[in-house]
Amino acid sequence: MNTGEDIQSLRKIIDFTRLISIFILAIHFYICCYRAFSAWGLTASITDKIVGNVAKTGLFTGFLAAKIAALVCLIVSLVGAKGRKDEKLKLTPICWLIGIGLTVYFASTLALYMQLDAILLALLYILLTSLGYLLVLTGGVRLSRLIKSHLDSDIFNNLAETFPQEERMLENEYSINLPAKYRLKDKIRDSWINIINPFRGLLVAGTPGSGKSYFVIRHLIEQHIKKGFSMFLYDFKFDDLSKLAYNMLLKYRGNYKVQPQFYVINFDDLCRTHRCNPLDPQSMEDITDATEASRTIMLGLNRDWIKKQGDFFVESPINFLTAIIWYLRRYEDGKYCTLPHVIELMQADYDQLFAVLYQQEEIRVLINPFVSAYENKAMAQLEGQIASAKIGLARLSSPSLYYVLSGNDFTLDVNNAEEPKIICVGNNPQKLQVYGAVLSLYISRMIKLVNQKGKLKSSLVFDEFPTIFFNNIDSLIATARSNKVATTLAVQDFSQLKKDYGSEQADVITGIVGNIISGQVTGDTARKLSEGFGKIMQARQSRSINSSDISISQSTQLDFAIPSAKIASLSSGEFVGIVADNPEQKIRLKMFHSEIQNDHGAIAAEERGYVDIPVVQPVSEEDIRETYQEIKQQVAGLLRAELEKLVPAAELSAQEKKGSGGSMERPMSM
Numbered sequence: 171m172n173t174g175e176d177i178q179s180l181r182k183i184i185d186f187t188r189l190i191s192i193f194i195l196a197i198h199f200y201i202c203c204y205r206a207f208s209a210w211g212l213t214a215s216i217t218d219k220i221v222g223n224v225a226k227t228g229l230f231t232g233f234l235a236a237k238i239a240a241l242v243c244l245i246v247s248l249v250g251a252k253g254r255k256d257e258k259l260k261l262t263p264i265c266w267l268i269g270i271g272l273t274v275y276f277a278s279t280l281a282l283y284m285q286l287d288a289i290l291l292a293l294l295y296i297l298l299t300s301l302g303y304l305l306v307l308t309g310g311v312r313l314s315r316l317i318k319s320h321l322d323s324d325i326f327n328n329l330a331e332t333f334p335q336e337e338r339m340l341e342n343e344y345s346i347n348l349p350a351k352y353r354l355k356d357k358i359r360d361s362w363i364n365i366i367n368p369f370r371g372l373l374v375a376g377t378p379g380s381g382k383s384y385f386v387i388r389h390l391i392e393q394h395i396k397k398g399f400s401m402f403l404y405d406f407k408f409d410d411l412s413k414l415a416y417n418m419l420l421k422y423r424g425n426y427k428v429q430p431q432f433y434v435i436n437f438d439d440l441c442r443t444h445r446c447n448p449l450d451p452q453s454m455e456d457i458t459d460a461t462e463a464s465r466t467i468m469l470g471l472n473r474d475w476i477k478k479q480g481d482f483f484v485e486s487p488i489n490f491l492t493a494i495i496w497y498l499r500r501y502e503d504g505k506y507c508t509l510p511h512v513i514e515l516m517q518a519d520y521d522q523l524f525a526v527l528y529q530q531e532e533i534r535v536l537i538n539p540f541v542s543a544y545e546n547k548a549m550a551q552l553e554g555q556i557a558s559a560k561i562g563l564a565r566l567s568s569p570s571l572y573y574v575l576s577g578n579d580f581t582l583d584v585n586n587a588e589e590p591k592i593i594c595v596g597n598n599p600q601k602l603q604v605y606g607a608v609l610s611l612y613i614s615r616m617i618k619l620v621n622q623k624g625k626l627k628s629s630l631v632f633d634e635f636p637t638i639f640f641n642n643i644d645s646l647i648a649t650a651r652s653n654k655v656a657t658t659l660a661v662q663d664f665s666q667l668k669k670d671y672g673s674e675q676a677d678v679i680t681g682i683v684g685n686i687i688s689g690q691v692t693g694d695t696a697r698k699l700s701e702g703f704g705k706i707m708q709a710r711q712s713r714s715i716n717s718s719d720i721s722i723s724q725s726t727q728l729d730f731a732i733p734s735a736k737i738a739s740l741s742s743g744e745f746v747g748i749v750a751d752n753p754e755q756k757i758r759l760k761m762f763h764s765e766i767q768n769d770h771g772a773i774a775a776e777e778r779g780y781v782d783i784p785v786v787q788p789v790s791e792e793d794i795r796e797t798y799q800e801i802k803q804q805v806a807g808l809l810r811a812e813l814e815k816l817v818p819a820a821e822l823s824a825q826e827k828k829g830s831g832g833s834m835e836r837p838m839s840m
Contacts, residue, residue: 191240195303197221198233199299202282207292210289244310267312270305271305274299275302277298329356331736332353335352336361336757337361338362340364342752343397344367344369346365349361349767363747365685366755370684370750371647372686373685374386375660377692378662380742381742383411387631387660388773390631391418391629395418395592396418396425400590400627401630402630405633409783413782415592415594419592420781428588428589431580437601438570440570442785445573445577446579447575449507453615454499454507457492460499462618467607468491472558473670476675486539486555487556496530498511506805508576511804513567514801515805515808520544524540524544525813526812565604569797569798576797576801584620585627585655586625593616610638627655628655633660635661636661639670643659644679647679659679663695686748689740700732708728709724736763744765745762
């Protein structure tokens with residue numbers, strides 16, 4: 171009981187025990203230094219008789235027994251002592267104080283063997299023994315004032331914020347398994363990040379240098395190729411990931427029932443690129459395909475339009491481009507249905523262009539507003555409707571782009587079971603505005619062909635996803651699961667998605683994916699992830715200090731498992747996230763905070779053995795220029811041929827109108 175009477179009794183016992191210790195030490199001095207006490211006149215017959223009776227107990231035989239008894243009584247008195255607690259006291263100085271005191275206390279016996287005067291020897295022995303005794307007493311008192319519970323040993327609360335993680339490797343024919351290590355309390359344990367259902371979407375986030383490609387994307391590419399996936403890879407910094415994919419295909423091509431072909435789209439090195447027409451007429455079944463393609467191109471060229479979809483001056487250029495694409499699709503069964511031909515045809519004079527386009531019934535409804543504006547001399551309105559499309563597409567008028575976009579080396583049906591493909595499209599950060607729109611078109615057309623039933627399992631990997639525009643990516647993730655299409659999006663930050671796709675679509679993208687792996691991110695992204703990971707029960711401890719005691723209270727409370735501040739301070743290779751499972755393969759511990767383990771030496775040795783992506787075919791500047799000029803001539807020939815057909819038709823219409831004397835529809839020659 172911690173009552174006042176108990177405290178008083180405890181103090182009396184402590185004082186009495188310490189008094190016994192001093193009494194034993196005093197008798198020891200009297201017996202050992204009797205000659206000195208006698209010389210000082212401090213002896214008496216009655217004192218000698220009392221001391222003699224005490225000495226008969228055997229406690230004072232020799233030098234050590236009495237000193238040990240005195241020391242034991244001192245220690246007993248110190249055990250119950252409660253001094254005023256002091257946070258500044260440290261254990262090491264106290265230990266040194268007690269250690270020196272004990273050494274001096276017991277080593278003082280050696281002074282008795284020195285060849286000195288008896289009185290001088292007695293003084294030296296008593297002083298040294300008393301000094302040692304006082305040092306031990308001082309150290310013991312300070313030890314009672316020391317605060318034994320140190321709450322500042324885990325100042326960042328790292329131990330309380332640890333939690334159990336999945337330590338089993340759960341593998342299936344689609345999974346991605348990443349070895350890792352994590353901390354549980356004060357122990358480091360092995361774990362696995364098991365993405366057993368990549369078809370529910372994977373979002374990889376992290377600032378530059380956090381290790382997205384090195385620790386996550388490279389393993390994803392290797393494991394999916396090893397498991398026989400077809401693949402479409404958007405390589406923002408070509409050819410880092412493309413070279414990896416090519417060498418993994420060489421290593422694991424025996425794992426495929428039908429060996430896939432490797433194709434590359436690259437606008438910088440035309441000797442190492444294949445040619446592909448994203449507007450392949452065979453894949454454009456109706457005008458809605460043309461509408462989707464035109465929207466992708468225009469929004470890819472004008473990223474700020476993404477947030478203004480539905481506005482008049484956004485939809486008008488899209489409709490105009492749709493009309494031109496569909497006209498070329500219908501002209502001689504798509505003979506000239508390529509993006510370069512679309513760009514060249516759009517640059518034609520209005521009177522010739524409208525006269526030709528108006529002959530196609532399916533697109534009249536699209537071009538009627540433009541024709542009306544032209545006939546009514548509303549040139550300002552017309553330029554506002556069309557100029558933005560012409561100016562944007564004019565940026566794509568490049569001989570190298572024309573060369574790649576006008577060929578037909580392969581089709582974009584990546585997961586065709588009879589002709590599986592691994593397609594790598596490369597961007598260039600220095601030419602992002604131009605290449606991004608074209609690559610967005612490739613991706614948009616590819617998705618339509620891939621997201622179908624009965625196809626081979628496929629993996630779509632988009633490095634630096636916000637640098638391209640893909641409309642309705644959320645629909646792909648939502649519907650592609652049943653078609654065995656695994657989608658991986660790599661972003662630096664959620665705010666990057668909001669800037670390029672708008673807040674609503676960015677929230678949908680980040681909310682619909684089932685698997686999230688995040689390295690270091692900051693701000694709203696870190697907060698959103700922390701809230702998504704939820705809370706865990708954490709132990710809390712508080713300390714209260716009064717004049718003579720310290721009280722410690724312990725409690726538990728729910729707090730964030732991975733706080734946003736911790737996500738913002740992750741090291742390279744350290745990731746947090748959550749994974750999705752399957753009904754037949756449950757994962758109880760879905761959340762993780764661990765460090766992915768890479769064998770850096772083995773990876774470096776493997777990369778030194780990589781072979782370069784081979785040359786497709788030698789291409790000269792003359793070849794590129796000839797293709798460029800040929801496309802211009804083909805469009806000029808198309809206009810000339812179609813206009814020649816319109817002249818007799820216009821004359822016949824005029825004659826019929828004159829002969830009948832009635833009103834007819836306006837002629838289509840402008």
